[in-house]
Amino acid sequence: MVLVYTESEEGTFKKIAHEAVSYAKGIADMMGTSVTAVSVNGGNSEELGKFGASKVLEISNDKLSKFNADAYADVVAQAAKKEGASVIVLTSSANSKFMAPLVAVNLEAGYVANVTELPTNTSPFQVKHSVFTNKAFAITEITTDTKVIGLGKNAYGLKENETTATTEAFSPELASEDFSVNVVSVDKATDKVTIADAEVVVSGGRGLKGPENWGMIEELAETLGAATACSKPVSDMGWRPHSEHVGQTGKPVASNLYIAIGISGAIQHLAGINSSKVKVVINNDPEAPFFKAADYGIVGDAFEVVPQLNEKLKAFKAQNA
Amino acid sequence: MKILVCISHVPDTTSKINFTEGDTKFDTNGVQFVINPNDEFGLTRAMWFKEKQGASVDVINVGGPETEPTLRKALAIGADAAIRVNTPATDGYSVAKQLASVVKDGAYDLVIAGRESIDYNGGMVPGMLAKLTDANFVNTCINLEIEGDNVTAIREIDGGKETVSTKLPLVVGGQKGLVEESDLRIPNMRGIMQARSKPLTVKEPVAVSPETTTASFEKPAPKGAVKLVDNVDELIDLLHNEAKVI
Numbered sequence: 001m002v003l004v005y006t007e008s009e010e011g012t013f014k015k016i017a018h019e020a021v022s023y024a025k026g027i028a029d030m031m032g033t034s035v036t037a038v039s040v041n042g043g044n045s046e047e048l049g050k051f052g053a054s055k056v057l058e059i060s061n062d063k064l065s066k067f068n069a070d071a072y073a074d075v076v077a078q079a080a081k082k083e084g085a086s087v088i089v090l091t092s093s094a095n096s097k098f099m100a101p102l103v104a105v106n107l108e109a110g111y112v113a114n115v116t117e118l119p120t121n122t123s124p125f126q127v128k129h130s131v132f133t134n135k136a137f138a139i140t141e142i143t144t145d146t147k148v149i150g151l152g153k154n155a156y157g158l159k160e161n162e163t164t165a166t167t168e169a170f171s172p173e174l175a176s177e178d179f180s181v182n183v184v185s186v187d188k189a190t191d192k193v194t195i196a197d198a199e200v201v202v203s204g205g206r207g208l209k210g211p212e213n214w215g216m217i218e219e220l221a222e223t224l225g226a227a228t229a230c231s232k233p234v235s236d237m238g239w240r241p242h243s244e245h246v247g248q249t250g251k252p253v254a255s256n257l258y259i260a261i262g263i264s265g266a267i268q269h270l271a272g273i274n275s276s277k278v279k280v281v282i283n284n285d286p287e288a289p290f291f292k293a294a295d296y297g298i299v300g301d302a303f304e305v306v307p308q309l310n311e312k313l314k315a316f317k318a319q320n321a
Numbered sequence: 322m323k324i325l326v327c328i329s330h331v332p333d334t335t336s337k338i339n340f341t342e343g344d345t346k347f348d349t350n351g352v353q354f355v356i357n358p359n360d361e362f363g364l365t366r367a368m369w370f371k372e373k374q375g376a377s378v379d380v381i382n383v384g385g386p387e388t389e390p391t392l393r394k395a396l397a398i399g400a401d402a403a404i405r406v407n408t409p410a411t412d413g414y415s416v417a418k419q420l421a422s423v424v425k426d427g428a429y430d431l432v433i434a435g436r437e438s439i440d441y442n443g444g445m446v447p448g449m450l451a452k453l454t455d456a457n458f459v460n461t462c463i464n465l466e467i468e469g470d471n472v473t474a475i476r477e478i479d480g481g482k483e484t485v486s487t488k489l490p491l492v493v494g495g496q497k498g499l500v501e502e503s504d505l506r507i508p509n510m511r512g513i514m515q516a517r518s519k520p521l522t523v524k525e526p527v528a529v530s531p532e533t534t535t536a537s538f539e540k541p542a543p544k545g546a547v548k549l550v551d552n553v554d555e556l557i558d559l560l561h562n563e564a565k566v567i
């Protein structure tokens with residue numbers, strides 16, 4: 001049995017929950033078994049059936065209204081034991097990465113993170129995962145009976161697989177140790193697309209000259225429903241918040257489309273965005289290293305190209321809406 | 322307060338990544354090794370606790386003798402003593418088990434590790450270590466304050482941050498934000514001289530069986546050449562019809 005943790009926010013499943021179920025179904029098919037989803041104060045379970053879950057364990061508990069790694073890991077581990085799961089699928093969200101090692105130790109299960117595709121083999125159980133910050137892949141065998149897999153960002157996509165999901169209320173036993181780290185406050189912009197969730201990311205570098213020039217970046221991002229990001233010097237100089245810094249020492253980006261504007265394409269920057277599917281670069285220097293790593297490029301002045309691109313995209317979106 | 326900082330010995334961020342022995346081993350030829358950047362932020366925060374709150378700071382690495390220069394660098398930055406557990410770092414779990422044994426023997430109050438190392442990116446050692454030693458755990462930590470046993474930490478979450486409170490003993494998965502880049506210290510001559518006489522203890526490993534084994538490595542398929550376009554109409558057309566991303 002393949003168990004999948006399905007992340008939700010305020011009672012709605014996130015897109016990565018759908019992706020994780022799709023992926024779990026892929027593994028279950030390889031192993032000739034089925035998928036059970038674990039939903040903590042989650043959304044409508046029928047939704048998970050659409051992607052291949054045949055059973056949903058529904059946990060509804062006010063104590064779990066805020067994410068808590070110890071408690072959530074305990075819930076997933078108890079569900080895995082109860083269901084006799086041999087594989088547990090988590091994602092690469094900040095919360096999944098926080099709880100996965102705790103789940104693994106609890107279940108004496110080997111854990112591999114940043115897995116990029118379905119297992120290359122299920123007996124022995126081998127998975128491919130990105131290493132060296134996306135500069136390479138490794139094929140790793142998990143030798144324990146139970147396996148924990150952290151699916152890489154945007155690695156599998158959504159695959160519909162109409163299944164009727166039965167639901168079952170599940171009340172795990174929570175211990176006081178589960179609540180020894182407590183959330184005091186959360187500071188989160190709810191109206192903005194986050195780099196982690198975004199399908200499109202618009203990113204600006206030092207070539208934009210100063211924070212006052214980010215208006216056009218934000219407008220372009222808004223047109224595309226994109227998250228905004230930046231290179232490291234831009235956040236170091238305080239032009240943009242640290243949370244937007246992407247690259248080897250910042251956030252990884254695994255969007256469908258990454259648009260780099262006035263970014264030279266240093267190796268540390270590229271390391272963080274390598275797993276984005278399509279890369280577009282706008283730079284006035286045809287020798288900028290980024291052109292070697294990009295799929296599409298415009299050699300030109302960002303201050304001319306970006307406003308034009310935004311206008312034309314708005315027209316395009318209006319037509320194709 | 323007794324602090325242990327975990328130091329991963331990793332290739333410098335500019336390194337070319339290649340493999341040898343039929344793509345089964347990382348090729349260290351010509352590679353410069355450094356303190357894992359996430360660990361260096363943690364080490365620098367530990368120095369603050371040492372200077373402002375009188376904490377003691379030990380550093381540790383699980384690895385072969387080749388990692389000692391990296392530990393010496395951490396001593397030159399200001400750590401009091403170093404420990405090397407003499408065994409190759411085979412997988413995240415076995416590293417966590419080795420660390421757990423040292424943490425229990427040394428009765429450390431606080432362990433600061435990096436959120437992930439930039440070589441294998443597993444991001445599992447801090448969490449596993451916390452669980453194995455029954456310590457509290459805060460990952461992706463960008464701010465850490467400790468008074469007595471009480472801990473207030475800020476952790477990065479997707480799309481924002483979150484303040485948490487907890488108690489020692491604690492394991493932290495740290496990153497930039499614990500201190501800023503401008504706070505990082507380059508060892509000076511005095512530090513380097515002092516580091517030579519600070520203790521670097523080699524410990525023999527405890528028996529552990531790894532839970533994962535890497536069979537081989539692959540490099541990403543070479544990318545096709547960039548398509549340069551002259552105007553934004555053409556770009557929109559390609560993104561829509563060819564790449565199908567808008």
Ligand SMILES: Cc1cc2nc3c(=O)[nH]c(=O)nc-3n(C[C@H](O)[C@H](O)[C@H](O)COP(=O)(O)OP(=O)(O)OC[C@H]3O[C@@H](n4cnc5c(N)ncnc54)[C@H](O)[C@@H]3O)c2cc1C
Nearest residue numbers: 205206207231232247248249262263264268269284285302
């Ligand atoms: C240990 C270490 C870790 C690092 N980690 C990261 C990381 O995680 N992320 C990261 O981003 N960097 C990282 N760096 C820094 C990295 O090496 C580069 O310095 C940085 O990425 C450069 O940022 P940039 O491209 O914005 O600036 P620059 O390199 O200055 O490039 C600016 C670009 O803008 C172009 N430009 C100028 N004017 C215009 C215009 N009008 N229109 C269009 N284009 C224009 C220029 O041609 C140039 O290519 C790291 C460095 C080190 C040493």
